[in-house]
Amino acid sequence: MDTEYHPATQSIGQPHLDPRCAIEIAPRIWWVGCYLDGDPFQCHAYLIEDGDQSVLLDPGSILTFAETRRKIELVLPFSSIRYFICHHPDPDIVSAISLFQDQITREDACVVTHWRAAALLKHYGWKMDFWLIEKHDWTLQLPHHTLQFVFTPYLHFPGAFCTFDSASGILFSSDIFGGFTSGFNLVASSEDYFESLRPFHEHYLPSREILQHGLNEIQRYPVRMIAPQHGSIIPENMVGFMIDKLKTLDCGLLTSARDGIDVLRLSRLNQVLRDITQVVILYRDLSDIIAALLDVIRRILPEARSLELWTDDQEGEWLRFSEHSHFRPTPDGKPSLAREMLGREGREWDQRYPKGYALVELDEQGEQADALLIALRNERNQTVNGLAILHFTGKPALTLEVDAIVRQITRPLQITIERELLYQSLERDKKRYYQQSIRDPLTGLFTRLYMDDAAKRLIAMHARNHEAGFGLVIFDVDRFKEINDQHGHLGGDDVLRNIARIIAAESRSVDIPVRFGGEEFAVFLAGGTETDGASFAERVCKEVGKLRFDGRLAQVRVTTSGGLAQHRPGEELDDLIERADQALYDAKRTGRNRIVIAGK
Known part of the structure; x- marks a missing residue:
């Protein structure tokens, strides 16, 4: 048994939408569909909450309605629904009415549809009256909503229509804008969703001309959201894009069948062709x-x-x-x-x-x-x-x-x-830009930005395992200001590059050499002891002392001082740096060209 708590309702802006919830897609407008696991052709039902004049759009099928009704009653009593809008007569959209029509006691309940759909729906033998949209000036006035019906014939049914709610700007678009989806994707996340629309429209709708006519009718309304029967809801920022892209589609794919292919083979081929497209999408x-x-x-x-x-x-x-x-x-x-x-x-x-x-x-x-x-x-x-x-x-x-x-x-x-x-x-x-972001352009050593992240990982490792200690050495070039003053910044840069080369050469692959700032360098020595750190620092000082330069720097002799601190379990990075920096200061104060260990 699933004992995990799940909220009864959600709103469309929440980051993780749960198909078990009634989901509010606009104020007092709800998705109350049933998610069928593994079905790429999900059918959506929507509820407009308006007191005892509430509206259920496309109630669903015998497979889905139990879940749809459960969600409805999380929002309002089922008896509050007066209008049942059926955009077309397909059983996946309307057959659920046969399940509940005997339970409807209110005499004013009715099925809202087009006369062409009513001509077929009457064969279900429902007791409710038909409320025909063309006989009511294509408008249904509710206490708090005005529903306008948009005639979109042959998309996919001769009497097909959409419903536009002027209060919310939502177009309930019937089959138009429907698509095949993988998993529960109630809201389209990017313009790539068009590739889910493409195969559905190409084979399900009759022609580009008919589709363009319907889309032109839709564009007469200030649509801010599209809620289709299938696929994903299209938010306002994608509405124009999807309409424009749909206008370019060649529909009526089944008419392209060649001679000699029977219906069953054509159906199989059409599935193969559609799946080829889906593979590249998915x-x-x-x-x-x-x-x-x-x-x-x-x-x-x-x-x-x-x-x-x-x-x-x-x-x-x-x-x-x-x-x-x-x-x-x-x-x-x-x-x-x-x-x-x-x-x-x-x-x-x-x-x-x-x-x-x-x-x-x-x-x-x-x-x-x-x-x-x-x-x-x-x-x-x-x-x-x-x-x-x-x-x-x-x-x-x-x-x-x-x-x-x-x-x-x-x-x-x-x-x-x-x-x-x-x-x-x-x-x-990406790799090149990442390296550029974490590497100092002058020396090739890591930047302080990278140091902060890497040091946090070392500290976390040391907290988990007290054997995973590490040390920090901070080096400073002795009398570097004099070099800059006498030989200019280009000369100073040459000195820094050469010292950085020595530090990098002496460092192991697990160590983190950093351009700390100005003429200062820092090296995080992973997994080493204090003795190991002191030995490393002494080698660097010795090699720096051997540096010889050409040209205008030929007479320059360089030394460096260093401060070493071994990380203590639980110690923050700033505290470790402060101890190493103090040791460096002591090295400078006591004569330079030497290494001082913190606390020694």
């Missing part, structure tokens, strides 16, 4: 993308064994991504397969391979094996700048479904490679 690592793509492709081509990618890195080098390198880019020569076509215009490939691919035989470890070559193209100039090679365990049957897969997979693979190269470039930049 996964980031190239190895995960390739593995998932192979799983999808094998539904149509069970002989598919492996997939490797080649691309031009735009600097004259060819990179290979294969399972042998765990899909990390490996520099290689231009692949011999179709070598003469790489770097050429895409139309030349199309003339040679009208289907967009070529089936070839490869010599793999002395045996002939079949493989499919797929051209990858530069989006800007359409040159063939890459190659996907799909290897098989046996000769595949090249059906019309394979043609469709190749058409669908080419662009995602190109995007995947470009994204992988971008990720790796960003990772290199």
